[in-house]
Amino acid sequence: MGIDLQPIGEIDSDVLTGISAGLVSAFGNPVRIKPAIGVPESSYVPDRNQYLADLILTVLKTHQKADRRLLGVADINIYSQGLNFVFGQADYHNRIGVISLTLLKQENYGLPGDLALLIERAQKEAVHELGHTFGLGHCQDGTCVMHFSNSLIDTDVKKVYFCRRCQPKLVL
Numbered sequence: 567m568g569i570d571l572q573p574i575g576e577i578d579s580d581v582l583t584g585i586s587a588g589l590v591s592a593f594g595n596p597v598r599i600k601p602a603i604g605v606p607e608s609s610y611v612p613d614r615n616q617y618l619a620d621l622i623l624t625v626l627k628t629h630q631k632a633d634r635r636l637l638g639v640a641d642i643n644i645y646s647q648g649l650n651f652v653f654g655q656a657d658y659h660n661r662i663g664v665i666s667l668t669l670l671k672q673e674n675y676g677l678p679g680d681l682a683l684l685i686e687r688a689q690k691e692a693v694h695e696l697g698h699t700f701g702l703g704h705c706q707d708g709t710c711v712m713h714f715s716n717s718l719i720d721t722d723v724k725k726v727y728f729c730r731r732c733q734p735k736l737v738l
């Protein structure tokens with residue numbers, strides 16, 4: 567089953583290409599980069615000035631082609647119920663995921679931008695969310711890509727690869 571990468575709003579093409587390469591290497595499936603869609607305003611929650619990830623997934627589903635996984639890439643502040651923020655979220659049943667670059671960018675922490683680091687972080691979160699759509703849960707191994715990132719430090723510590731316990735569970 568191929569993977570479609572869906573830019574949500576304006577996303578740097580180098581970042582999309584980098585994510586695509588990371589996905590090909592993790593899953594071996596062909597990846598297509600689709601034309602961008604607008605940021606779904608139906609997912610915006612004014613009280614929090616954030617976007618609810620579940621509602622983005624609902625919109626993404628309407629853009630999903632049959633028999634293809636879909637990963638949205640946004641650059642907006644997203645959250646899930648019960649969490650202040652998330653780097654991404656997945657819907658295993660529908661094989662859809664979304665990640666956001668906003669909290670992965672050095673410049674949003676008052677630091678100089680770093681494209682290579684942004685791409686590496688985005689690859690990890692992209693492989694993580696799509697890993698869920700392949701049936702993988704969270705892994706206790708802090709270096710495994712399926713480890714839950716509670717903070718950017720977690721993302722930087724984990725690798726872009728599945729650990730030896732998770733890799734065999736991947737049903738490709």
Ligand SMILES: [Zn+2]
Pocket residue numbers: 694695698704714
């Ligand atoms: Zn997860």
Ligand SMILES: [Zn+2]
Pocket residue numbers: 705706707710711712713728729730731732733
């Ligand atoms: Zn693992």
